[in-house]
Amino acid sequence: MVVIGVSCKSSSTAKTEKIVRQQLSVKPADSLLAKQKRGIDIYASGTNPAVWWLEMDFDKTIDFVTKDGISIHTLTSFSKRETTSEKESFVSPTGLGPLEINLYETACTDKTFNSNNGRRIEITIQGKIYMGCGAYLFNNQLHDTWELEYVDNILQKEADFQKGFPTLQFDLTNNSVKANDGCNNLRSTIEIKGSVIRFGVLSGTKMACRNSKVQQAFSNLISDHLVNYRMENNKLVLYLYDDSRLTFKRKEF
16 A cells, blocks of 8 residues: 655645745845835935935935935925825925925836836936936835734733734735724725835724724724834834824734
8 A cells, every 4th residue: 555645734834925925026125125224214316317316214314415416414304295196295405405306106117126116206406307216115024914912011912802813914015904903804005105104094894892992093093094113023013193002913823
């Protein structure tokens, strides 16, 4: 009698491998990940009319350097900031006059932005226009399923939720999120803008949850809001506009 052994991957292993593949498919260049870890929200570069690069940290400084003699290092301060369907515009006062940055919705091709998120950018200073590619930076490790662990400093208990711990499942390939607030299944679009996540309206079921504080955080402070986030040591922290915070850990399958 011949015995044939068949090896089957567990569903949890297969799901983990799928997540890793998807993380790799949206992974920015290592140089951009290094800048993102330093807190840079937007990076851009180009060669027209001279070699130049730009780094914007919305919480700290703007750096703009060109090979034809311009070097700007200034605290981040915008005299104008607006978004239209075609572009995002930023104007910052500098010692050389207003620095105008227009980041367009139009895609651009540049080997630096190998995750296909590069957008055409124009920077104007002293009447001269510099053109190239730019992008909001992000950490591809966000593409995963995250399970609520703390509300502020309070450790959460699974027994406090009808359907287990609340979760956020980010899909950076399709710019969407699936969520559960402890009793309702929800979903929305997302847009990663540096250290900020723009959530669309979380829509789904509307059951009353046992843990109303978490449910209200999802519906009133995350849904249709800009939320600051930070990732560190396999934790995801969301900083909500009422000064509360939610800490998530990677969900184990």
